[in-house]
Every structure is written in structure tokens, then in C-alpha cells.
Amino acid sequence: MNYQPNARGYYGEFGGAYIPEMLYPNVEELQENYLQILGDPEFQREYQKLLRDYVGRPTPLFEAKRLSAKYGTRVFLKREDLCHTGAHKVNNTVGQILMARRLGKTRIIAETGAGQHGVATATVCALMGMECIVYMGKIDMERQRPNVERMRLLGAEVRAAVSGSQTLKDATNEAIRDWISNPVDTHYIIGSVVGPHPYPDLVARLQSVISEEMRKQLHEELGRELPDYVVACVGGGSNAAGAFYHFLDEPSVKLIAVEAAGHGISSGHSAATSVLGKPGIIHGSRTLLMQDEHGQITEPYSLSAGLDYPGIGPLHAFLGTSGRARFISIEDEQALYSVAELSRLEGIIPALETAHALAALPQLGAGPEDVVVVNLSGRGDKDLATYLQFADKLNSYDF
Amino acid sequence: MENRIANAFAKKQNHLLNVYLTAGYPTLDATVPLIETLASSGADLIEIGMPFSDPLADGPVIQASSTAALLNGMNLWVLFAQLKDIRQRVPETPILLMGYLNPVMQFGMENFCREAAAAGVDGLILPDLPLAEYEEEYQDVFRRHNLRPVFLITPQTSPERIRRIDALTESFLYLVSGPGTTGGGTTQDPTKQEAYFERIAAMNLRNPRLIGFGIGDKTSFDRACRYAEGAIIGSAFIKALEGKEDAPAAAREFVESVLN
Numbered sequence: 001m002n003y004q005p006n007a008r009g010y011y012g013e014f015g016g017a018y019i020p021e022m023l024y025p026n027v028e029e030l031q032e033n034y035l036q037i038l039g040d041p042e043f044q045r046e047y048q049k050l051l052r053d054y055v056g057r058p059t060p061l062f063e064a065k066r067l068s069a070k071y072g073t074r075v076f077l078k079r080e081d082l083c084h085t086g087a088h089k090v091n092n093t094v095g096q097i098l099m100a101r102r103l104g105k106t107r108i109i110a111e112t113g114a115g116q117h118g119v120a121t122a123t124v125c126a127l128m129g130m131e132c133i134v135y136m137g138k139i140d141m142e143r144q145r146p147n148v149e150r151m152r153l154l155g156a157e158v159r160a161a162v163s164g165s166q167t168l169k170d171a172t173n174e175a176i177r178d179w180i181s182n183p184v185d186t187h188y189i190i191g192s193v194v195g196p197h198p199y200p201d202l203v204a205r206l207q208s209v210i211s212e213e214m215r216k217q218l219h220e221e222l223g224r225e226l227p228d229y230v231v232a233c234v235g236g237g238s239n240a241a242g243a244f245y246h247f248l249d250e251p252s253v254k255l256i257a258v259e260a261a262g263h264g265i266s267s268g269h270s271a272a273t274s275v276l277g278k279p280g281i282i283h284g285s286r287t288l289l290m291q292d293e294h295g296q297i298t299e300p301y302s303l304s305a306g307l308d309y310p311g312i313g314p315l316h317a318f319l320g321t322s323g324r325a326r327f328i329s330i331e332d333e334q335a336l337y338s339v340a341e342l343s344r345l346e347g348i349i350p351a352l353e354t355a356h357a358l359a360a361l362p363q364l365g366a367g368p369e370d371v372v373v374v375n376l377s378g379r380g381d382k383d384l385a386t387y388l389q390f391a392d393k394l395n396s397y398d399f
Numbered sequence: 400m401e402n403r404i405a406n407a408f409a410k411k412q413n414h415l416l417n418v419y420l421t422a423g424y425p426t427l428d429a430t431v432p433l434i435e436t437l438a439s440s441g442a443d444l445i446e447i448g449m450p451f452s453d454p455l456a457d458g459p460v461i462q463a464s465s466t467a468a469l470l471n472g473m474n475l476w477v478l479f480a481q482l483k484d485i486r487q488r489v490p491e492t493p494i495l496l497m498g499y500l501n502p503v504m505q506f507g508m509e510n511f512c513r514e515a516a517a518a519g520v521d522g523l524i525l526p527d528l529p530l531a532e533y534e535e536e537y538q539d540v541f542r543r544h545n546l547r548p549v550f551l552i553t554p555q556t557s558p559e560r561i562r563r564i565d566a567l568t569e570s571f572l573y574l575v576s577g578p579g580t581t582g583g584g585t586t587q588d589p590t591k592q593e594a595y596f597e598r599i600a601a602m603n604l605r606n607p608r609l610i611g612f613g614i615g616d617k618t619s620f621d622r623a624c625r626y627a628e629g630a631i632i633g634s635a636f637i638k639a640l641e642g643k644e645d646a647p648a649a650a651r652e653f654v655e656s657v658l659n
């Protein structure tokens with residue numbers, strides 16, 4: 001099976017570029033240039049240097065012994081939480097800002113849910129001295145307050161998206177509208193493997209450093225490059241795409257994508273797109289999409305601001321429907337338990353998004369000899385307000 | 400095959416007014432009375448917006464009317480039921496449906512085209528339908544039902560692409576006046592905008608042109624008509640209906656203010 005998109009950006013029936021004409025020249029410019037720029041040795045030299053000296057790569061692969069003992073399997077954590085700014089998102093923004101510069105763009109826009117992508121974008125804009133505008137749902141601005149302040153401190157302008165559910169989907173709508181209004185000088189740094197072609201492929205390639213390092217590190221640690229399981233949470237799917245990328249063509253590696261079930265899949269308050277979605281078009285991509293019978297996009301829900309997106313990247317829609325990846329959905333409560341668990345067993349406070357991936361461990365069916373790599377996509381600092389709100393619950397668990 | 404859009408452009412060579420309304424706005428049942436009023440008060444074409452939850456290319460006014468229409472209960476089933484007898488009431492004026500692809504996909508393109516044609520719709524504007532996908536997947540269905548696609552052109556659209564769009568079109572070209580979503584006073588300076596309109600006019604394209612986005616009153620309408628066969632008014636019309644008890648009366652007053 002081929003897991004790379006075709007020339008028009010399709011992974012099987014998913015992907016493409018369903019955009020109004022106003023966006024066409026921008027998107028076409030990217031389509032025509034992104035592979036060449038990514039392949040340019042000078043670009044790679046700059047990108048790799050920034051990944052090393054600025055982001056802090058390679059990130060460690062850490063064997064979580066107490067977690068392993070508890071679940072009866074060998075659990076390794078890929079420490080993306082140790083990246084500069086606290087999540088994997090910066091791998092993508094470093095690459096895209098270099099690309100934007102090469103395309104002669106002077107103004108950067110982005111959308112953000114949890115605020116991690118917004119912070120990562122504001123960070124590289126500060127680094128490069130570029131104007132930065134981040135769209136964020138009004139509700140997300142409230143529940144991810146520290147990240148709003150971080151973005152402002154970094155010199156970015158944060159604009160509230162007040163339409164719809166006032167979360168990630170609406171922030172993305174506003175960013176796209178901004179791009180429509182500013183077609184010449186602006187580059188849109190999209191934060192996940194979503195949007196029109198070439199974004200899903202571009203972001204997947206920029207995040208693929210995660211699995212590239214995993215292979216090397218597993219080889220050094222265990223003498224084998226291939227784990228038995230790779231587990232990652234999926235909002236749009238960028239950390240999962242990066243963690244899966246170099247294992248896509250290794251059928252022995254089981255790929256586990258973990259979605260947010262919110263209050264439960266059939267509760268009406270969920271973001272489990274692979275279960276609740278049907279093929280549809282969101283933000284320029286044909287993918288699985290949560291929608292009503294009339295094709296109106298429905299409002300997703302998750303306690304975590306980075307997972308409540310009503311779609312998934314087209315690559316993941318393809319991996320899920322073709323059976324290459326297994327999708328698991330995790331409820332708010334289970335994720336909160338995993339926040340406490342990783343904090344107490346390993347001394348690592350994970351992001352709420354990441355906790356969904358950890359909560360899938362008991363469902364894998366992994367044996368004592370199996371090697372499981374969980375992509376620890378981000379750290380929990382940004383979620384402290386939420387964790388405080390649930391402090392009694394989090395402190396009540398016994399480990 | 401005969402089509403009302405072609406007839407309208409044959410009958411009148413300039414100052415064609417195309418008015419956009421959102422189906423189901425300001426009230427669910429306003430759609431048909433508004434179409435009738437628009438036609439009788441002088442609109443040359445009528446564009447019916449099919450409301451969508453996430454209208455990416457639309458500014459605040461049409462976003463709000465779409466949200467209101469959805470809350471009013473508008474959907475494609477309701478719309479086609481409302482349009483069932485529209486050709487008895489409005490026999491000549493071309494009617495186009497405009498909207499985003501997702502609701503149409505869920506309805507099914509074949510079903511959608513069949514229902515639209517049965518209601519007497521003449522053209523379809525689906526801004527997020529890519530040209531290649533149109534040609535490969537949908538051109539046949541459109542043709543079978545004598546539905547004419549309309550594609551958008553912007554100041555950034557390349558000449559080659561404009562020629563390709565012109566070749567795929569048998570209705571009119573929708574010239575977006577400048578960068579921006581619907582309703583936005585475009586940020587384009589007037590000289591640049593004129594140069595763009597004149598550049599397109601000089602291409603000797605086979606289809607007539609209507610200019611849209613940011614056209615809102617007699618002045619902007621007349622100005623647009625200097626460079627094209629006519630213009631499209633959307634947001635300003637929707638705004639004129641806001642909070643009006645008698646929407647058709649407000650519609651008539653609006654159209655007359657633009658044309659007279």
C-alpha cells in the first residue's frame with residue numbers, strides 16, 4: 001500500500017484541495033514549491049541546525065519503567081514535551097517559517113486550539129522578526145490563558161474567533177478568511193496535517209523527524225529499529241503523523257491513533273471523528289468529518305482544547321479506513337486519570353492531549369516482550385488551570 | 400440547449416443586476432416571496448445562497464445570515480420544497496444556487512442536480528469545488544441537467560487559468576473585485592482594481608462578466624458596470640433585510656435604490 005499522497009494530494013479518496021479561487025494562487029505556489037524547498041540542501045542545513053540548537057532535538061526516548069511494570073509491556077516515551085515551547089508543534093513551525101521566508105512572505109498567520117501551535121508560531125516569528133497574528137477560539141482563550149499570555153509576550157497579536165463553537169474549527173475558519181484577504185504577503189502556518197494539499201504532506205514531512213529519531217534511538221537502545229506499537233493522540237493528527245511516518249511501510253509496527261471521546265462516543269459531546277465522522281470537506285480537505293445529515297459541520301467536544309476538531313487529517317482518514325492504523329477513543333475521565341498516573345509514576349506531567357494517548361495503553365493488548373512507543377506530544381504546564389479544577393479527582397487516585 | 404442565463408445576457412448587454420439572498424433568511428418562509436420581489440423589482444439574475452455552518456469565503460454579514468437561516472430550519476430538502484413551483488411565479492429570471500460543497504455532497508451531487516433542475520434552477524456556484532474535480536467527476540451530471548457552473552476569478556488568477564475557466568463556462572464569469580471575503584470593502588486601491596477589470600475585459604473572453612464582492616449601492620454598482628456586463632450584490636442586500644418586518648418591501652426598496 002502507498003501512504004504518500006498523489007500529485008493532487010489524495011491519500012486514496014481523502015485529501016485534495018477544495019478551496020475557493022481566492023486561495024488558489026497561494027496554495028498553488030506552495031504545491032509547486034514545497035518539495036523542492038524541503039529537498040534543498042541549504043534549507044535542510046538551516047532547518048536541522050535550528051532543530052538541534054533551538055528546538056533541542058533529538059528529543060530523548062525514555063523507557064518508562066514503572067509504567068511498563070504496571071501494564072506488563074515495555075513502554076518508551078518519545079519526549080516531544082521537551083521541545084522548546086513544550087510540544088511537538090515547533091518542529092512544524094520552524095520548517096514553515098523558513099519556507100515562508102523563501103517564498104518572500106513577510107506576514108504570518110496561524111490558528112490555534114490549545115495554544116501550543118500559536119505559541120510555537122509566535123516563537124519562530126520572534127526569532128525571524130516577522131509579523132504574527134494568531135486566531136484562537138474565544139473559549140480556548142479562556143481555558144488556555146497562559147498560552148495566550150505567552151503569545152503576547154512573544155510579540156504576536158492574538159485575535160479571538162467568535163463564530164460557531166469558538167474553538168479550533170472556528171479559529172481555522174478565521175485564519176483562512178485572513179489569508180483570503182491578504183493573498184500576497186502572508187503565509188498561513190497551519191498547525192496540523194489538515195487543510196488543502198500540500199499542507200497535510202508538508203506538515204507530516206516536517207514532523208517526520210519524530211519517527212526518524214525513534215528508529216535510530218530504538219536501534220541504539222535495543223538493537224532493533226522497529227517497535228511493536230506506536231501510540232499517538234490525534235486532534236488534526238500532526239504528532240501522530242510524525243510518529244507514524246517512518247513506520248508506515250513497516251507492517252509489523254502497529255499504529256495506534258487515539259482520539260478524544262469527550263463525555264463518551266454516543267453522548268453527543270465527543271470529538272471521536274473516526275467513529276462519528278463521514279466523508280466530507282473541511283478546511284479544503286476531503287476527509288472524515290463530524291457532520292449532521294444535512295452536511296452541516298457539528299461542534300466537537302473534548303476537555304482538551306487540542307483535540308476538539310471535527311475532522312482528522314486525510315492521511316489518518318486513509319490509515320483508519322484502510323486498516324493500517326487502529327483508532328481508539330478515550331474519554332475525558334480516562335485522560336485525567338492518565339495525567340495523574342504519568343505525573344506520579346514517572347514524574348512527568350503530560351498535556352491533556354497527550355494523556356489520551358497514554359490512556360490507550362491498557363487497550364493495546366501488548367505483551368511483556370512488546371515494545372510500545374508512546375509519543376509524548378506535550379507537557380502539561382498549559383493545562384494547569386484545568387488540572388486545578390480537577391485537583392480533588394487527580395489527587396484521589398492511588399498508584 | 401436553451402438556458403435562462405444565456406437569455407438574460409442576450410436580452411440585456413449591460414447593467415445586469417444579480418442579487419444574492421440567503422435561503423431561509425430572515426425567516427424560513429421568506430425565500431420565495433423575496434425571489435418574486437427581486438424579479439418583479441428589476442433584478443436580472445437571482446442567486447440563492449444555501450446556508451452552511453462554515454462559510455469560509457464569506458464575511459460577517461453572510462455568515463450571520465447563514466447561521467440564522469440554519470437556526471430557522473433551512474436545509475436542502477426544505478429549499479427544494481420551497482422552490483417547487485417557483486417557475487410558475489418567476490418564469491424568466493435566471494436562478495442560481497450558491498453554496499459550499501459539503502452539504503451538496505451529503506445530499507448527493509446527482510440528486511442535487513436533479514432536484515435543482517426540476518425546480519427550474521439554471522446555474523450552480525460552488526466556490527470550493529476545484530476545476531479538476533468538476534471536470535472529472537461532475538461536468539457530466541451538470542450537463543445532463545442543463546445546469547451551468549459559474550467559477551470565480553480574482554486579481555491573482557493567472558491568464559492561463561482564466562482561459563481554462565472561460566472554456567469550462569457557459570454562463571458568466573464571476574469577477575471577485577479584490578482580495579477579501581464577501582461584503583468586505585476590499586482593500587484594493589481603485590487604480591489597481593480598474594487595471595484588473597480592464598485587463599480581464601481586454602482578454603476577449605467568450606463569457607460575459609459580473610463583478611461581485613463589496614458592491615453595495617448605486618455608486619459601486621454603476622462603477623462596476625463600466626468594466627463588466629453587470630454586478631452582484633450580496634451582503635449589502637442581506638443587511639438591508641436585517642430587522643425588517645416586511646422583508647419583500649425592504650427588498651424592493653433596495654433594488655430600486657440601486658437601479659434608479
Ligand SMILES: Cc1ncc(COP(=O)(O)O)c(C=O)c1O
Pocket residue numbers: 087088113114115116117191192193233234235236237238239240305306307351353354377378379
Ligand atoms: C501537546 C499536544 N498534543 C497534541 C495536539 C493535537 O494536535 P495534533 O493531532 O496535530 O498532533 C496538540 C494540539 O494543540 C497539542 O498541543
